[in-house]
Structure formats: C-alpha cells, structure tokens
Amino acid sequence: MTIPPERLDQIANRFAEIEARMASGQLEGEEFVQASRDYAELEPVAKLALELKAAREEVAGLEEMLADPEMRSMAEEELEALNQRIPELEQQLAVAMLPRDSADAKPAMLEIRAGTGGDEAALFAGDLYRMYERFAGEQGWKVEPVSMSASEVGGFKEIVANVTGTGVFAKLKFESGVHRVQRVPETESGGRIHTSAATVAVLPEPDEVDVQIDPGDLKIDTYRASGAGGQHVNTTDSAIRITHEPTGLVVTCQDGRSQHKNREKAMQVLRARLYEQQREATQGAEAEARKAMVGSGDRSERIRTYNYPQGRVTDHRIGLTLQKLPQIIAGPGLGELIDALIAEDEAKRLAAMNE
Secondary structure, eight states: OOOOHHHHHHHHHHHHHHHHHHHTTOOOHHHHHHHHHHHHHHHHHHHHHHHHHHHHHHHHHHHHHTTSTTTHHHHHHHHHHHHHHHHHHHHHHHHHTSOOOTTTTSOEEEEEEEOSSHHHHHHHHHHHHHHHHHHHHHHTOEEEEEEEEEOTTSSEEEEEEEEESTTHHHHHGGGOEEEEEEEOOTTOTTOOOEEEEEEEEEEEOOOGGGOOOOGGGEEEEEEOOOSSSHHHHHHSOOEEEEEETTTTEEEEEOOSSOHHHHHHHHHHHHHHHHHHHHHHHHHTHHHHHHHHHHOOOOTTSEEEEEETTTTEEEETTTTEEESOHHHHHTSTTHHHHHHHHHHHHHHHHHHHHHO
C-alpha cells in the first residue's frame, strides 16, 4: 500500500497542531483531556509518517549519488536496504491508520459459562478462567471476580470477572464464542475421549457516563443466597437480582455477604451488557464486516478446539493449529493465538480499504 506524500504531510501537520495546543497552556479541563487522548492516539502514527517521509527523501538523495562513480557502490548498498525498509514502514503506517474500535482501550467483563458436557464442561470452564487469569498476569493486568457459581466437582458453572489494565478489550475481544475441549475426563474410568464446551463472552466495560440507566427501569429483587458460603450467607437475603425492564436483561449476584456489594457488582455487569447492546446497534455494517473476518464472537459459534490427546489447539476462524496446548492452557502461550487473530483482522481491514 503506497501512502501519498500529501497524506504524510497531513499527519505531521495535525500532530504538530495538537502538540502546539497542549504546549500553549491555554487548555483546561475536558479540552486538555481530549487533546491528551488525541496526542497519545496520533503519536505512533506521526512517528511512522515522519520516518517514512525521511526514508523516501533519503532514497531521492541516494539516487542522485548513483551518477558519481566513486559513490555508486555505497549508494547502491544503502538503496537496497531502504527499498526493503520502505514497504515495511508503509505497511506499519497503514495498520496504525486503521480506524480503532472506540472500546479497545477499555477494561473488560469476562464471562465464562459451562456448556454441554456436565461436570467436565464445568472443569473446562475453570481451566479457561485460569488460562485468562495467568495470561492477564503476564500482561500486567488485574483480574477481579465479580460473581461465580462453583461446580461441586471443581471448576465453574459460571464465572464473571472484571479485567483491568492497558489495552484489555483490544486483546481479548476475539475470545468471545464457544470453546470446545476434547479429552479423557478424570472421572472417566474407561479412558474414552469426551467432547465438552464452555462459552466465553468478553464485553468492554463502560464508564458510567457511557451508559445512562434510569433507576425507574430497574426491578430489584433480594433473595437468600444458595450454595456454599456458610451459615451467614444462607440465612440472609444478601443475593441481588436486577432486571432491566426495557431490554429484559437479568443480572444476579450472590457472592458477597453484603447486599450493597452484590448490588454494586450486579450493576457493573448490567452496564457492560447494555453498553455491548448499544455498540452492536451503532456499529452496523462495520460490526458485520468484523464478524466476517474472525467470527462474530457470538456465544453460539464454535471458535476454538483444545485437543488434549494430540496436544493441539485449533482456531477455526483463521484455520490456525498450534501444537502447543500445554503452553496455551497455562496462559503465556495464548498470546500467539491472540496476535494471529489481531493480525488477520488488520489484514482483512486493510484489504477492504484497498478494494
């Protein structure tokens, strides 16, 4: 993709303009915050644009040197290196210029639910949660459980957690969908391979200003928590169920002993789900295009299979199989899959821009 010189000038001029505004000392409050965001977003693009512009200018100078017999050999060598570097810079700049999902920088709500497969599905949901937890630790992110329903044999029937840090949603957004596991369950005496599944949903977590909730639209019920938790949990109405009547969304939370804490966590989950509904409604054709690239993220769509007997993980959306199941399920190896999904998304969006 060849980027015209005038586009490079536009980027450089825009960046210089933002830089000058911030240095002027005249911006305050929300104006300064917005300018800071614009600066941070444009800085890597501007650096690449300036580097590409300098490389092209250097090529022009070296081409003039070819006429000098004494300088010709050196000029040819440097030209060869630059002619390899310039397409790389153009590719990097084109990717950096792609429109960004406004939610990419946000924290995320991670929801994992056991699907088909009974106890084995719950154990697999637990494995997935620990995989994401360890991957998050590698990224310097923080994972905080919001609500969970533990299985009697271990693992989770359902777990919802808040993941905070830099670029959380950008990296995790392609994890939404059905994850399938093929393995011999620990409880299986005959040694037969079973297939089980768990669903993962990754929702960007909005700021309170992103989602306005009318208290009059909420139906809030309290009830007695069930399951493990000790005598206190079982004898107080600390569990919360919130129904958002306009959309029919229902969120429950019963983990904390405090009714107030459970209500706070339930509202956190409700905001994330409402925000995702709003995003899907407003993104329209752009969202449809992304779905065609690496899958919809719809929880009914199988996206990945973890085959334990053969030690492999296959992502069905991009046809990628890695013989690295232990490393992936342990957490650190997940990065290779995520990077491949992001690269595929970028490549498809670049191709769509050039059509």
